[in-house]
Amino acid sequence: MEAKKVAVVGGGLGGLTAAALMARGGCAVTLYERSKHLGGRAQTSDVEGFRFNLGPHALYRAGAAMRVLGRLGVKPQGGIPGQSGAAYALRAGRLHTLPRGPVSLMTTDVLSLPGKLEMARLLASLPRIDPDTLAHVSLREWLNTRLSRDDVRAVIATLARVATYCGDLDALSAQVAVTQLQLALEANVLYLDDGWAALVSSVEAVARDAGVTLELSAKVDGVVIESGQVQGLRMGDGTVRAADAVVLAGSPGDVSRLLPEDTVLAREAAESTPVKAATLELGLSRLPRPEALFALGIDGPWYVSVHSAVAKLGPEGGAMVHVMKYLATPDTEATEAELEAVMDVLQPGWRAHLVARRFRPSLVVSHRIPTAKSGGLAGRPPSEVPHVRGLYRVGDWVGDEGMLVDASFASAESVERALLRHRHEEPRLAVGA
């Protein structure tokens, strides 16, 4: 049987993974990436010897990405944060103990005594909650009905925000927040040695070994369709590349631009509200307060973490720190001064040790908030485009499993299942015909 020709558009972790899985399943795969390098948002830049991810990146150890990476034989290297050093809650511009375990829960002053008891009860019951029963419930509604105290609601909202990157309690489905909190409790996260570019290189190597052809600086301009069936891709230079199946691994807007006549895809793009953040990366020759490694805002959307405390991300003795503001609505931005002020609270005097820095006022963390209104994860577009035969998509806005990069990996796996199923069905049809 001739190998099925598959074209993948997008060389981030989602597209690369889909390409690797399908090539290993016997398809002839070509991947097209418009930029000069692979990785998409999982890129890492070298700035003065420090490895800067595009904002703080953590891999959930019990998530879909680790499952799929395991199938590909990739074992990410790095460290698990939170096992040493101090973690703080930021409130009213001051540091308090962050309640994240039995001891800190008892000693923190961000919760009253009844608040501590209520939080302890919630944390104990969390692993037994079935998140799917909460798909249509907003995080705010869930916090209001499940908890009686405002101080506990504020702490749980903070933990849910760091686990989902989404601070919109009214929009976000409680199913997603609870799932992410369960994942965090079950096995925590990994900060990766050498940044997420190391993961991209590992998946790229698997894809190349499996026979994937990788074309860089290759912008795709359109998907060619005839009688409802994919025929191939139209490239930026006007040429057409034939394909039996096409996998689109960009944003909802990228997908819609490649099929401009398709009103269903245009509507999906218009309905996808992204999760956004402002980020400040810092490389320091040393930390003024070496034990102060992590802080989360309780009364504001702040995050600071010294990623180099557990992962190799810079010169010996130096510190690579991510500061972030979770942005509430798609159109807001943050100023650099706001993020610097957060760093001033955790690490006063840090400017004297500054070696490298990078500020981004607004980045897309994931392309679609799974809202309570749209039924949580099941409300995201499926990986198989139902009305165009041979058309699939992959990304952190696709399918009913996972958030962030876990969704990209899970949707890549579901495209693999669908495509290889069709591949096995076709010979039988041909024999019967």
Ligand SMILES: Cc1cc2nc3c(=O)[nH]c(=O)nc-3n(C[C@H](O)[C@H](O)[C@H](O)COP(=O)(O)OP(=O)(O)OC[C@H]3O[C@@H](n4cnc5c(N)ncnc54)[C@H](O)[C@@H]3O)c2cc1C
């Ligand atoms: C600040 C920040 C923090 C984050 N933190 C985390 C975290 O802690 N944990 C986590 O799991 N995830 C995190 N993420 C999200 C994670 O980076 C993404 O979910 C993941 O990298 C998405 O991979 P992807 O392949 O689906 O998409 P992308 O990485 O966006 O890749 C899409 C690719 O498609 C290419 N493309 C699009 N259109 C075309 C075209 N027409 N022709 C050719 N190429 C095209 C683009 O150039 C791009 O390379 C974070 C993201 C940000 C920005």
